[in-house]
Amino acid sequence: xxxxxxxxxxxxxxxxxxxxxxxxxxxxxxxxxxxxxxxxxxxxxxxxxxxxxxxxxxxxxxxxxxxxxxxxxxxxxxxxxxxxxxxxxxxxxxxxxxxxxxxxxxxxx
Amino acid sequence: xxxxxxxxxxxxxxxxxxxxxxxxxxxxxxxxxxxxxxxxxxxxxxxxxxxxxxxxxxxxxxxxxxxxxxxxxxxxxxxxxxxxxxxxxxxxxxxxxxxxxxxxxxxxx
DNA sequence: TTATTATATTGCAATATTACGATAAATATT
DNA sequence: AATATTTATCGTAATATTGCAATATAATAA
Numbered sequence: 001x002x003x004x005x006x007x008x009x010x011x012x013x014x015x016x017x018x019x020x021x022x023x024x025x026x027x028x029x030x031x032x033x034x035x036x037x038x039x040x041x042x043x044x045x046x047x048x049x050x051x052x053x054x055x056x057x058x059x060x061x062x063x064x065x066x067x068x069x070x071x072x073x074x075x076x077x078x079x080x081x082x083x084x085x086x087x088x089x090x091x092x093x094x095x096x097x098x099x100x101x102x103x104x105x106x107x108x109x
Numbered sequence: 110x111x112x113x114x115x116x117x118x119x120x121x122x123x124x125x126x127x128x129x130x131x132x133x134x135x136x137x138x139x140x141x142x143x144x145x146x147x148x149x150x151x152x153x154x155x156x157x158x159x160x161x162x163x164x165x166x167x168x169x170x171x172x173x174x175x176x177x178x179x180x181x182x183x184x185x186x187x188x189x190x191x192x193x194x195x196x197x198x199x200x201x202x203x204x205x206x207x208x209x210x211x212x213x214x215x216x217x218x
Numbered sequence: 219t220t221a222t223t224a225t226a227t228t229g230c231a232a233t234a235t236t237a238c239g240a241t242a243a244a245t246a247t248t
Numbered sequence: 249a250a251t252a253t254t255t256a257t258c259g260t261a262a263t264a265t266t267g268c269a270a271t272a273t274a275a276t277a278a
Contacts, residue, residue: 002236002263008160009135013142021133025266026118026126033122036210047225051117056267058226063265079225085211092204099197101145112233113266134236156255165237167256172235188255 019091022067027052027060035070035083046081128200131176136161136169144179144192155190 006014023029027050034049046061047054061081064070068087073080115123132138136159143158155170156163170190173179177196182189 002261004134004136004236004264005160006135009139013135013138017133017135017138020129020138024126024130024133025113026115026122027113027266029122029126029129030118032207036207036214051114052266053268054225055227055269059266062226083207083211085208088204088208088211092201092208095197095201095204098141098145098192099194099201102192102194102197105145136236161236162238163255164239164257168236171256 016091016094019067019069019087022063022069023091025060027056028064031057031060031064032069032083035081125200125203128176128178128196131172131178132200134169136165137173140166140169140173141178141192144190 009017023032030050031046034046047057050057052060061070061072065072065081068084070081071084072082118126132141139159140155143155156166159166161169170179170181174181174190177193179190180193181191
């Protein structure tokens with residue numbers, strides 16, 4: 001035991017969960033917010049902004065990238081990371097549908 | 110090490126992260142979807158619907174409750190669990206703002 | 219070529235999560 | 249009271265995550 005029983009849930013449920021899980025860490029939220037704040041997205045200075053060591057930041061970036069939340073491309077000696085709008089849209093819409101469904105339901109609590 | 114450095118991030122960043130983290134598991138997504146689907150929210154049958162043992166489901170419910178995503182109240186022998194609209198609103202709005210901010214930015218990738 | 223700079227990877231220790239059997243607690247039913 | 253039903257908790261094993269020092273890799277600059 002200890003491993004999530006991924007195969008017992010729908011592909012959609014797993015997709016939603018993995019996106020939200022990737023965002024479920026304050027460092028990764030901070031990274032996303034920083035990517036938003038910076039005008040151009042050559043983001044070699046994320047390490048200087050966060051209270052974490054370079055390998056740790058690199059690992060968080062990798063996780064965000066694996067989840068599909070950010071895109072990265074080599075830009076000379078630096079890496080250009082920026083937010084992938086599509087994945088953000090997807091979870092925003094997912095939660096929006098949830099909210100809307102909730103509004104049409106009687107609530108006992 | 111191994112523990113998240115919560116105190117190095119803002120309260121807001123931690124709040125967002127903890128809500129999204131709580132949703133970042135397919136079982137908990139499935140629970141939320143089930144709570145939405147069922148008309149009234151006397152939900153003693155979640156265990157029968159999910160491919161997980163009763164203690165596991167109970168633990169997931171506890172996590173959703175701790176995060177503030179669901180509310181639970183004793184209803185005789187059963188427990189009435191249902192979604193807390195406020196927390197759902199919060200993360201939906203958070204992601205919405207992120208999306209909106211992104212739209213006004215030049216995107217290099 | 220030899221630094222220099224920037225990012226990634228490896229290896230590892232500390233901690234957290236996931237899952238479940240066994241058991242407890244609380245209430246309802248007989 | 250005794251039994252059944254429902255949910256929670258405890259204990260524990262397996263696995264995952266977090267964080268960083270050390271090191272590797274890759275591109276640029278001197």
